[in-house]
Each structure stands twice: as structure tokens, then as C-alpha cells.
Amino acid sequence: MADLPIHLCCADYARLMPLARGEVSVPGIDLTLTLGRGGSWPDRAEMLRRALNDPAVDGGESSMCRHLMRLAAGDRSHVALPVFPLRGFTARDLYVRAGGAVRVPADLQGRRIGMYGWANSGAVWYRHLLEYFGVSVEGIEWWIGTVDEPQPASGPGPLPAGVQAVATGRSLSEMLIAGEIDALFSPPRPLAYHRENGPIVRLTPDFPEVESEYFRRTAMFPVQHLVLVRRAVWESNRWIAGALTEGFSRCNDAFTAAQRNFPYATPWLEDELERTEALLGEDFHPYGFERNREQVRVFADQAYRSGIVGRMVEPEEFFREYLES
Structure with missing residues (x-):
């Protein structure tokens, strides 16, 4: 049986390059990962727009807050994966x-x-x-x-x-x-x-x-964006939620290993990586539900108390379909 074709789009994060270049594959899935070009803010916004609205793709990167708002309003047209390509201190x-x-x-x-x-x-x-x-x-x-x-x-x-x-x-x-x-x-x-x-x-x-x-x-390294797939795609093949999450996780590991082995982006990146790992741990940009559950809960609670959503959305609801897969 041929692998299931899935097309996702994200901004051009270096962390995603092992998947985009095909160095990491997802068993059972013929994944096309389209990354934006240039990394400008308009380009990132275009990738987020395409992930939600372009019928030529099956999903991709999304704002955490926008997805939270959809869930709070009862819109489950997209399925969230515990994959967080964008995190950032503030x-x-x-x-x-x-x-x-x-x-x-x-x-x-x-x-x-x-x-x-x-x-x-x-x-x-x-x-x-x-x-x-x-x-x-x-x-x-x-x-x-x-x-x-x-x-x-x-x-x-x-x-x-x-x-x-x-x-x-x-x-x-x-x-x-x-x-x-x-x-x-x-x-x-x-x-x-x-x-x-x-x-x-x-x-x-x-x-x-x-x-x-x-x-x-x-203990917060703030999660800001995540990866979605369209609900119709997930409903036809529910196993893809776990398979894609595992694939992104292996991509994350491959990037981390390459960064650690060839730390030449800046003159003192090796020192910075050592300091970062000493504080945040070796896997300081983790994917997966359990390792990010508390961050998602804090995020949802902050959005609720700010009046952005009218009810609290617990992490298990945020990732319901993934957890059911």
C-alpha cells in the first residue's frame, strides 16, 4: 500500500529542516513539508494563513491563541498535535x-x-x-x-x-x-x-x-505555535496524529544533535548551548503532550483570565483528538 500523502506548511524554522529535506521520514506517510522563505513576519503570517485556509495543504503551523479561541467557541475543524515549532521567552x-x-x-x-x-x-x-x-x-x-x-x-x-x-x-x-x-x-x-x-x-x-x-x-519556556491537521484528514486516518508527532519529535532530535555537533552559527554558540542545557535540560525544546501539559494549562488559564476566551480549556481538551488516536 502506498504511503498516505500529507502536505503541511510552516515558517522556515531551522529546527524543521531534517523533515523538510527528507532526512527524517514518517512511516506510512509521504510527507511534504513546505517551509516559508526568508523568515520575515509577513512570510510567517502567510504560512499560518495557508495552514488554515489553503485547500492545497492538509494543515501546518498555527497560533496557539487562535486555536484556543476556536476550541472555546466549539470549532474543532482542526486537530492539534503537541508539536511546538515556535517557543520564546518574552x-x-x-x-x-x-x-x-x-x-x-x-x-x-x-x-x-x-x-x-x-x-x-x-x-x-x-x-x-x-x-x-x-x-x-x-x-x-x-x-x-x-x-x-x-x-x-x-x-x-x-x-x-x-x-x-x-x-x-x-x-x-x-x-x-x-x-x-x-x-x-x-x-x-x-x-x-x-x-x-x-x-x-x-x-x-x-x-x-x-x-x-x-x-x-x-519552569516555562513559552510555547507559542503548534502544528494542526484538518479534521477530515485525521478522521480518515486517525493514526496520523501519533505518527506525525513522532516524526516531528525525531526531526527535533536530529536538529538538536546537529546543533550540538556543529555549533558554528556564532563564535560562542557552544558555550551558549552548554549553559542552556545546564538550565533547561538537554532536550530544551520538547514536543509531546505530557512534557508540555503544564505550559498549555498556564497558557489557557492566562488567556481565560484575560477575557480572550469565555471558558477554561484544559490541556486534555486542547489535544483531545491526539490523545484519542
Whole structure:
């Protein structure tokens, strides 16, 4: 019997290359893994759009938050796999105006903070970070808009009461420099950022130390994206949920081994890998349900308390089909 053809698409994460190049295969599945090109934010957004809406593919990468919202609304059109191609700490994403009033995290209490979106996976973890810092998220005045390109805020549905949209023609960076907001969270560095002399700087320039302590205290290496397959594809061959998860896991192992054996991406990557493994463990980017259950629960709880979803979605519900396969 011929292998079952499955076509998934994701952003161009180096971690997925062993599968994309065919160095790792999935028994019983003829997998085509299409990766985006260039790694730009528009390109990543296009891959997420295709995974959900392109009839030529069977699924792929998705925002954790968007999938959580679908589940909370009763939409189970896609089946989640406990495969997390994108994780990321978040203290590095917190920017302030150089010389401004916000100098330490406690200064954020009751301030005006900008974000690129309200119902985004990163934004869920940003609020978790603020609570870790001891800052009440209820006292924040939130502004939602683009970081550098002046255009209206967009997202899935209207913004909640008390959350402001940036006016057309304005950007969050512009507002931060002008003192109209006090800080902003952004995954890509703002164009006006410079570590030493930019008008925009990081609130915690020592973010590796801050994020390391965050991990020690919370055990969270935040999961932000996961892999989905269309429900119709899964219902015809339920075994694919486990087979694909195992394949992605072996791909993850192959990448980790290659990174450890040839640590030449930067001059001191070997030292960084040793430090990372000493803190997070050798498999510091794990896939699978049990090893990520608590992270998914914390994520869903944070989204629920932020009003993004109207009910709590437990990890077992999040991955129901995978666990039933």
C-alpha cells in the first residue's frame, strides 16, 4: 500500500529542516513539508494563513491563541498535535523610551503599554511575564497597533473594553518616542531600537539573566505555535496524529544533535548551548503532550483570565483528538 500523502506548511524554522529535506521520514506517510522563505513576519503570517485556509495543504503551523479561541467557541475543524515549532521567552520583547520614567519592571504598574495584538500567543505570555514581575495587568492601559508601520490595529474580533486601538497613521514606536505610551512589547526589534544609543531600548538589557530566572521560578519556556491537521484528514486516518508527532519529535532530535555537533552559527554558540542545557535540560525544546501539559494549562488559564476566551480549556481538551488516536 502506498504511503498516505500529507502536505503541511510552516515558517522556515531551522529546527524543521531534517523533515523538510527528507532526512527524517514518517512511516506510512509521504510527507511534504513546505517551509516559508526568508523568515520575515509577513512570510510567517502567510504560512499560518495557508495552514488554515489553503485547500492545497492538509494543515501546518498555527497560533496557539487562535486555536484556543476556536476550541472555546466549539470549532474543532482542526486537530492539534503537541508539536511546538515556535517557543520564546518574552523579556527581550519589552522596550521603553531611553531616559524615560520606566527604568525597572515595577515602574510598569499602571502605565500605558503598547502591543502588536491582544489575542496573540505572544501577548498572552507578555501578560504572564508582567504578573511574574509583580505588575497587575488589570491596571495597565493597553494600546494595540503596529510597531513601526502606521496602520490600523487588526485582529480576530473587536478589542475588549478599555483596550485602545492606535489611530490610523500612527505607530507604537512613534508613540513611545513621543511619550504617549510608556513601553511596548514587540517580537521584532523596533526600527528605532539600539542597544547603546537608540531612542528605544530594552527595559531589561540583561534579558538572558532575567529569562533564566523566569524559567527557574516558573519552569516555562513559552510555547507559542503548534502544528494542526484538518479534521477530515485525521478522521480518515486517525493514526496520523501519533505518527506525525513522532516524526516531528525525531526531526527535533536530529536538529538538536546537529546543533550540538556543529555549533558554528556564532563564535560562542557552544558555550551558549552548554549553559542552556545546564538550565533547561538537554532536550530544551520538547514536543509531546505530557512534557508540555503544564505550559498549555498556564497558557489557557492566562488567556481565560484575560477575557480572550469565555471558558477554561484544559490541556486534555486542547489535544483531545491526539490523545484519542
